[in-house]
Amino acid sequence: MPVNIPDTLPAKALLEAENVFVMGESRAISQDIRPLRILILNLMPLKIVTESHLLRVLSNSPLQVEVELLMTSMHSHRNTPEEHLVAFYNTFKEVKDRYFDGLIITGAPIELLDFEQVTYWSELCEIMEWSKTHVTSTFHICWGAQAGMYYHFGIKKYELSKKVFGVFEHNVLIPTEPLLRGFDDRFFAPHSRYTEVRVPEINKHSGLILLSESVEAGAFLAVSEDRRQIFVTGHPEYDQNTLGEEYWRDVNKGMEIGVPDNYYPDNNPENPPTVTWRSHAHLLYSNWLNYYVYQSTPYTLGEL
Incomplete structure (x- = not known):
């Protein structure tokens, strides 16, 4: 089954060209099933790129997924065309009286700031509090994960001496957890951050x-x-070239940045990177949609 998105969203044509199953809203309304309603709070500056990343991994599921996009109102969005924001994004004020099956909170390149210094921190806290009563399951990514653990559980983040940047091997600690169903004992995933939460x-x-x-x-x-x-x-939602684009962006700015670990063959940035994380990325999101959203959400939203 496809991910259901607006007919004119730029990511639709891109994903269709990759043979990803997406369905325009005009076709989806003719199907007599209830799709999962997933809200994406997109905190990344390059919003259109992030939309494509997330829609790609959400599409690999037998469930029909209806996606809506959310942005903060307490921040200037300079890197995305205003007409795109007007056409496809809501603010929290516009959705706060509604219920959703799932919420995704993305990362943001602001991890060196204290949480309370972030311009939209109070708004994000309001959204995270709202999610406890209006969303079945919330998926936090990178800085969004650090923010979520801090807000909900008081887990602090710590600045690293060196940026964690590259593709790293991970161990499965609880193989019986449905979120990890089908995972290999060891798998790879990209990281790009200057801070950490501690085990x-x-x-x-x-x-x-x-x-x-x-x-x-x-x-x-x-x-x-x-x-x-x-x-x-x-x-895990990053595509083949994302880490490379971040690397060359920083190089061209004259920043001191190392080559992403375990990303380029022979550690040579002139070589095209090899994707080693795609299958587990799709599996992670499909497991979340199936076991933590679809299997748990009420048929009638609002009965959480």
Whole structure:
């Protein structure tokens, strides 16, 4: 089954060209089933790119998924055309009286700021609080995961001496967890961040369960005890060239940045990168949709 998106969203043509199953809203309304309603709070500056990343991994499911996009109102969105924001995005004020099967909170390139210094922190806190009563399951990514663990459980983030940047191997800690169903014992995922949450602090918190970690990249995947909050500290949704684009962007700015680890063959940025994480990325999102959203959400939204 497809992911259901607006007919004119730019990502639609891109995904169709990749043979990804997407369905325009005009066709979807003719099908007599209830799709899963997924809200994406997109905090990334390049919103159109992030939309494509997430729609790609959400599409690999037998479930019909209806996606809506959300942006903060307390922040200037300079890197996305205004007409795109007007056409496809809502603010929290416009959705706060509604219910959703799932919510995705993306990362944001602001991890060196204290949470309280972020311009939209109060709005994000309001959204995360609202999610506890209006969303069946929330999936937090990278900085969004750090923000979620801090808000819901008081888990602090710490600045790293060196950016975690590249593709790293991870271990499955609880193979019986439905979110990891079908995973290999070891798998790869991209990371791109300057801060971390620490494994001992997650492990000692009774409300959190650590599902996967990496020797090099640290804590990767954790869930709340009730499974309604999912926290992923990396970027499994990244496509083949995303880390490379970040690398060359920083190089061209004259920033001191190392070549992404385990990304380019022979560690040579002139070589095309090889994707080693795609299958597990799709599996992670499809498991979330199936076991934590579809199997848990009420047929009539609002009965959470």
